[in-house]
Amino acid sequence: MSLGEFSLIEKFFAQRGEGATVEVGIGDDAAALRVPVGHVAQLSTDTAIEGVHFPRDLPPADIAYRSVMAAASDLAAMGASPIGMLLAITLPGADETWLSRFAEGVSAASKATGLPLVGGDTTRGGLSVTVTVMGSTLASCCLRRSGARPGDRVCVSGTLGDAAAGLAIIEGHLTASDQTAAEFLTRRFTAPTARLALGESLLGVATSAIDLSDGLLADAEHIANASAVAIEIDSGKIPLSPAMRTLPDLDQSLQWALAGGDDYELLVTLPNGETVPDSLTEIGRVTSGRGVSCDQTLENRGYDHFAGRSG
Amino acid sequence: MSLGEFSLIEKFFAQRGEGATVEVGIGDDAAALRVPVGHVAQLSTDTAIEGVHFPRDLPPADIAYRSVMAAASDLAAMGASPIGMLLAITLPGADETWLSRFAEGVSAASKATGLPLVGGDTTRGGLSVTVTVMGSTLASCCLRRSGARPGDRVCVSGTLGDAAAGLAIIEGHLTASDQTAAEFLTRRFTAPTARLALGESLLGVATSAIDLSDGLLADAEHIANASAVAIEIDSGKIPLSPAMRTLPDLDQSLQWALAGGDDYELLVTLPNGETVPDSLTEIGRVTSGRGVSCDQTLENRGYDHFAGRSG
Known part of the structure; x- marks a missing residue:
């Protein structure tokens, strides 16, 4: 992907990523995020691939929205409070209309989840979306898969x-x-x-x-x-x-x-x-x-x- | 990817992810990671695609190693200390020999960087590797791109x-x-x-x-x-x-x-x-x-x- 295309992505996403948790947002080598005192950070990543996880020609806003929600859902399952997310998109090309609608879906999901977009990566290839989310809970307090007991x-x-x-x-x-x-x-x-x-x-x-x-x-x-x-x-x-x-x-x-x-x-x-x-x-x-x-x-x-x- | 194949991945990667920073490692909905007191978390993600970022038929251990290093390098550029990493791999199929060598590359890079592998996702598609890394610095102390001054x-x-x-x-x-x-x-x-x-x-x-x-x-x-x-x-x-x-x-x-x-x-x-x-x-x-x-x-x-x- 040429840097011209990279600028295009920045144009669509660089305005996101404001939030009380964000010390450094999009545009540096890494985002810097504040974790509340006494909390541990929860981290999860989910990849969605066209033709596997969602049908070909699904509207781009829907692809974005459900990709973010699928990742955010892992935080929900830990009982974690949202801190921020990263978005790695692989695209066959840079279609400005498509990207604009995709960015709308990201923005809507970001608002709905309280997860500011703080960084990511853009590459060229078959369409896929990898969303990484970070949240937090008080130390040792998160919901695990391993705590179920007979009688529950x-x-x-x-x-x-x-x-x-x-x-x-x-x-x-x-x-x-x-x-x-x-x-x-x-x-x-x-x-x-x-x-x-x-x-x-x-x-x-x-x-x-x-x-x-x-x-x-x-x-x-x-x-x-x-x-x-x-x-x-x-x-x-x-x-x-x-x-x-x-x-x-x-x-x-x-x-x-x-x-x-x-x-x-x-x-x-x-x-x-x-x-x-x-x-x-x-x-x-x-x-x-x-x-x-x-x-x-x-x-x-x-x-x-x-x-x-x-x- | 069938769950049989997912088990194969777990077999290769589930033993990683031990470290002083890891409260919950691979196998739950999200990893839980400790951030040192007074620190902010740095987060970055990098995708590498076969035929774009590395040549076809590069040995799997090399693909893994350089993918981890490329992501870890973003933490280095922030001055961040390593905490943990997530690995999202997209594979055309589950080749046990290939995966075993790929896992060796991940393991070697994990040791070299001090980044325990704490989670990830495995999907089926054209070969690509997305590594998300987390590190930390004392609050407000990280290296930015924006601080250069005339005379430096x-x-x-x-x-x-x-x-x-x-x-x-x-x-x-x-x-x-x-x-x-x-x-x-x-x-x-x-x-x-x-x-x-x-x-x-x-x-x-x-x-x-x-x-x-x-x-x-x-x-x-x-x-x-x-x-x-x-x-x-x-x-x-x-x-x-x-x-x-x-x-x-x-x-x-x-x-x-x-x-x-x-x-x-x-x-x-x-x-x-x-x-x-x-x-x-x-x-x-x-x-x-x-x-x-x-x-x-x-x-x-x-x-x-x-x-x-x-x-």
């Missing part, structure tokens, strides 16, 4: 499966007869919400947390493995959105809710005595043992493949 | 142009008759050294700093622009390695030293009264005005193109 309640935020249904609509595999429902579902794929405030509110309350990027069963397994416990999920309790309930194939909807991924809701475990906050729905329990079980046997629809997942 | 000395670490000559050898555009020289030059491309200790030693001494990734003239222009000063470079003072001096075309060598890039040495400005440390060579001065001038006119060899660079 398993809870989830929001509604599940929407993003997978939305992606099916975008890719033309699903036609929703209800236009409002179709718009809601596609927005849940293109504009997910990182549950940052919820994550922070669960510090010292939840025994474990993870964000739902791979799908409920796969991510529950990550908690079960990290905590060395078993998790039982009651499929009848899984929250489905009204939009999802307008779809004709409930089995398919349930499969998306269990294994679809990309919802960026939080899956948390709460001690048995703890009141379940309004923003969470109880969907199961932690028991002694290993692995994830669910009354819905998805063997015929790919669950065996997921059962082998680890990571 | 301009100094550089190491020797320049080696990496560009090394790349020319790797790509078959240059044949070095001296085998030892050829090996030295190629290693300067494949295994650069981030000048972390030097950067730290210049805190409170240097008035500005940048690392040489784009080439001396281009990076000097970054300092000149950020500091609103002019920089004059005396080409006769530019340090060339003994290996470089074995090459027959001195004009070409000088062009690489001025515009080649990838050296990851530090370019710094020092107050006039300051003794130049042994690890630095004085190559010019800061004056009032704007831009970069050099007694060598490179107009015929592409310098006009560089003169238009900004970023």
Whole structure:
């Protein structure tokens, strides 16, 4: 990428990055960020690749918005407060209109998450977006995957499966007869919400947390493995959105809710005595043992493949 | 990428990430890192793409090593002490031998820089490596690009142009008759050294700093622009390695030293009264005005193109 193109990027992004946490923003060798006294920094990075993580020809503002939210969601799952983010974009070329819209998506997600853009890198190649986020919690206080204990309640935020249904609509595999429902579902794929405030509110309350990027069963397994416990999920309790309930194939909807991924809701475990906050729905329990079980046997629809997942 | 492949990555990388700064390492939603009391965190990210930033079929350990060093070099240019790094790799597939060698390169660079690997992401696509590094300095104390003042000395670490000559050898555009020289030059491309200790030693001494990734003239222009000063470079003072001096075309060598890039040495400005440390060579001065001038006119060899660079 020529430096002329690099200047173009600076033009679109250099005005961002103001915030109480930013000592040095875009334009030096590194950003300098203040971490509150007594806090530890949380750091996570996520790459999204065209044709793999999002469909070709997705609008650039949507690519940007969901890339930032996917990364920010990892901070939510730690209970971390936002500090700042870096953006590494690889682009086939410098299209000023495209970049302008992409920058709008970054800006909107930056405002929504409270993560100022403080730096990044621009390179030429197949379209991909790597967002690195930094947040903080009081020392030793963050939400881990490893704290679930037998007897805990398993809870989830929001509604599940929407993003997978939305992606099916975008890719033309699903036609929703209800236009409002179709718009809601596609927005849940293109504009997910990182549950940052919820994550922070669960510090010292939840025994474990993870964000739902791979799908409920796969991510529950990550908690079960990290905590060395078993998790039982009651499929009848899984929250489905009204939009999802307008779809004709409930089995398919349930499969998306269990294994679809990309919802960026939080899956948390709460001690048995703890009141379940309004923003969470109880969907199961932690028991002694290993692995994830669910009354819905998805063997015929790919669950065996997921059962082998680890990571 | 299937989760089987993700497990493969975990196998190669999950043992890294121990260090005094690491509270939560690889395997949770985010890493948790301790920032020393009174310090601010420095954060930078760098993407390297096969066929753009490094040649196709470069050995995987070299790809890993130089990717980490390139990112770490940004911390050196801020005078930051290392805390940790994240690695986002995009791979066409999961080749266990390739990954094993790549992991060796990461491990070697991690040891050499003092940056434990604390997390990352693995995706499928054309080969690229994005390394995010975090370091820290005492609050408000880091080396900026913007502090150069008229009267300052301009100094550089190491020797320049080696990496560009090394790349020319790797790509078959240059044949070095001296085998030892050829090996030295190629290693300067494949295994650069981030000048972390030097950067730290210049805190409170240097008035500005940048690392040489784009080439001396281009990076000097970054300092000149950020500091609103002019920089004059005396080409006769530019340090060339003994290996470089074995090459027959001195004009070409000088062009690489001025515009080649990838050296990851530090370019710094020092107050006039300051003794130049042994690890630095004085190559010019800061004056009032704007831009970069050099007694060598490179107009015929592409310098006009560089003169238009900004970023």
